[in-house]
Amino acid sequence: MAFELLTPDEMTEADRLTIGAGPVDGIGLMRRAGGAVADLVLSRFASAHPVHVLCGPGNNGGDGYVVARLLVESGVAVRLFATGVPRAGSDAALAAAECPVAVEPLSAFAPEPGSLVVDALYGAGLSKPLAGEVLAAVARTVEAGVPVVAVDLPSGVSGATGEVLGGAFKAAVTVTFARKKPGHLLFPGRAHCGEVIVADIGISDATVVATGTRCLENDPAWWRPLFPSPANDAHKYSRGHVGVFSGGVAATGAARLSAMAAARAGAGAVTVLSPGAALAANAAHLTSIILRRSDSLEDAIAFLDARKPAVLVYGPGLSPEPEVGRFALGLMSHASGRFGALVLDADGITSLSHQRAAFFEAAKRPMAPALVLTPHHGEFGRLFPDIAGDPSLSKLERARAAAAKANAVIVYKGPDTVIAAPDGRAAINSNGTPLLATAGSGDVLSGIVAALVAQAMPAFEAACAAVWMHAEAARRFGPGLIAEDLPLALREVVARLSV
Ligand SMILES: NC(=O)C1=CN([C@@H]2O[C@H](COP(=O)(O)OP(=O)(O)OC[C@H]3O[C@@H](n4cnc5c(N)ncnc54)[C@H](OP(=O)(O)O)[C@@H]3O)[C@@H](O)[C@H]2O)[C@@H](O)CC1
Ligand SMILES: Nc1ncnc2c1ncn2[C@@H]1O[C@H](COP(=O)(O)OP(=O)(O)O)[C@@H](O)[C@H]1O
Numbered sequence: 001m002a003f004e005l006l007t008p009d010e011m012t013e014a015d016r017l018t019i020g021a022g023p024v025d026g027i028g029l030m031r032r033a034g035g036a037v038a039d040l041v042l043s044r045f046a047s048a049h050p051v052h053v054l055c056g057p058g059n060n061g062g063d064g065y066v067v068a069r070l071l072v073e074s075g076v077a078v079r080l081f082a083t084g085v086p087r088a089g090s091d092a093a094l095a096a097a098e099c100p101v102a103v104e105p106l107s108a109f110a111p112e113p114g115s116l117v118v119d120a121l122y123g124a125g126l127s128k129p130l131a132g133e134v135l136a137a138v139a140r141t142v143e144a145g146v147p148v149v150a151v152d153l154p155s156g157v158s159g160a161t162g163e164v165l166g167g168a169f170k171a172a173v174t175v176t177f178a179r180k181k182p183g184h185l186l187f188p189g190r191a192h193c194g195e196v197i198v199a200d201i202g203i204s205d206a207t208v209v210a211t212g213t214r215c216l217e218n219d220p221a222w223w224r225p226l227f228p229s230p231a232n233d234a235h236k237y238s239r240g241h242v243g244v245f246s247g248g249v250a251a252t253g254a255a256r257l258s259a260m261a262a263a264r265a266g267a268g269a270v271t272v273l274s275p276g277a278a279l280a281a282n283a284a285h286l287t288s289i290i291l292r293r294s295d296s297l298e299d300a301i302a303f304l305d306a307r308k309p310a311v312l313v314y315g316p317g318l319s320p321e322p323e324v325g326r327f328a329l330g331l332m333s334h335a336s337g338r339f340g341a342l343v344l345d346a347d348g349i350t351s352l353s354h355q356r357a358a359f360f361e362a363a364k365r366p367m368a369p370a371l372v373l374t375p376h377h378g379e380f381g382r383l384f385p386d387i388a389g390d391p392s393l394s395k396l397e398r399a400r401a402a403a404a405k406a407n408a409v410i411v412y413k414g415p416d417t418v419i420a421a422p423d424g425r426a427a428i429n430s431n432g433t434p435l436l437a438t439a440g441s442g443d444v445l446s447g448i449v450a451a452l453v454a455q456a457m458p459a460f461e462a463a464c465a466a467v468w469m470h471a472e473a474a475r476r477f478g479p480g481l482i483a484e485d486l487p488l489a490l491r492e493v494v495a496r497l498s499v
């Protein structure tokens with residue numbers, strides 16, 4: 001499986017294990033890495049003249065010296081600009097010694113139209129914000145409007161967090177090695193990487209696994225075997241029954257979006273639980289979705305006892321008041337034997353910020369339902385202010401910390417949605433589209449998650465699948481998308497996943 005993401009530390013470990021196992025050594029890996037970048041330059045930027053290779057003092061710079069040498073050997077005009085000198089005896093020093101191109105100071109770098117920049121200043125070892133002559137080199141590259149090929153990462157982008165430190169190159173193509181890094185997928189880093197190409201430099205799949213990485217790029221390839229398909233003898237309730245709580249008379253649409261998405265994502269039956277005052281509004285818009293009155297926790301429990309739905313969605317169209325959070329806690333304490341999982345979204349999350357301690361305690365009780373929380377950035381900050389306020393944590397680390405704290409699968413939404421499980425597994429989504437930045441699309445997502453969990457897909461994989469399907473549906477529909485379009489657009493996505 002090639003979807004693992006390696007942090008710079010894990011990549012260093014993969015490097016160490018590979019060299020330890022032999023026969024390839026450090027300079028051997030560096031030659032392969034530089035070779036992959038040179039191949040890319042030759043195949044994609046054959047007419048670039050000249051190629052400016054920028055080399056830093058570490059192994060990223062070492063890759064750059066290899067690139068410069070190989071390009072010259074292929075007849076390309078190359079100029080090489082360096083900042084710092086490789087440490088004596090290092091692989092980078094060896095690569096520099098093998099490189100026939102004269103080294104010029106980085107301050108002399110001035111790219112001209114028609115040229116190409118190979119950025120081999122800093123990669124995994126980025127340790128501080130870009131400054132001085134390096135920032136000036138970034139500015140001159142932008143000014144000249146020439147394309148950049150980044151080696152491993154655009155200099156300035158953290159491979160671990162996707163943060164931009166001080167400034168960063170904007171690459172047309174980034175060539176990385178063995179596996180992508182979180183910084184290639186997390187914003188703002190992702191916006192600096194351009195197309196990301198993963199080059200095989202001889203680090204085996206087993207070595208990648210041995211690093212202990214528990215983070216994947218979200219992709220159907222690894223969760224599709226768990227994607228549900230109805231049994232031949234299925235009936236509507238055995239295909240998965242989802243209950244969605246509706247808001248009051250002026251806020252019923254969100255629950256219906258969630259309910260329709262749950263139905264399109266394969267739930268055999270979906271019930272909207274509506275306050276009496278909103279029953280007529282809901283009834284006017286629902287056809288195949290079941291409607292049931294629910295004005296109190298007792299009403300909800302009566303429904304749970306009668307129908308035993310697999311999954312409940314609580315949050316879309318509700319309000320941020322403390323009693324909404326108390327109701328969620330009430331549902332959680334009555335879950336045992338009545339429903340299996342609770343998807344908390346929107347105000348179902350915000351309202352619990354009034355009773356965080358009680359919620360985190362309830363989530364860890366042995367009889368608690370499986371929980372999936374789908375916060376956007378604001379909701380995340382309200383329920384997990386300490387985690388959100390820790391500037392040392394990346395979005396990936398925040399999602400993981402929240403998952404552990406709430407004993408829940410966390411879907412931390414946004415252009416780079418991160419999905420994290422309490423056991424430490426995580427995934428970063430990469431098929432997102434700004435078409436999803438439209439009111440109500442989050443409500444749709446909660447319904448898809450619920451439907452997949454209701455069909456017995458494990459919660460982490462269900463959340464990953466839902467996030468991917470949601471974006472895929474938006475992409476297929478295209479511009480003009482509003483949230484109402486998403487449930488029907490899911491039809492084709494489900495059909496393709498089901499073959
Ligand atoms: N691991 C593998 O399997 C393989 C790895 N490979 C390659 O190695 C790369 C990692 O190499 P690396 O560890 O030497 O780190 P690298 O990115 O060169 O930077 C370290 C140097 O830069 C300096 N420095 C950093 N930031 C700075 C700043 N803002 N401003 C100024 N200085 C700054 C830093 O200084 P220091 O922190 O020591 O003060 C240190 O001197 C990786 O990205 C890939 O390209 C491939 O060859 C294939 C196999
Ligand atoms: N720029 C973007 N790129 C990709 N996905 C996005 C972007 N903006 C929003 N989304 C996605 O759209 C959905 C919005 O959810 P949310 O903010 O809860 O909206 P609402 O409350 O209106 O339903 C989330 O799944 C989020 O990941």
Ligand SMILES: [K+]
Pocket residue numbers: 060119120121122123150151152153154155
């Ligand atoms: K770089």
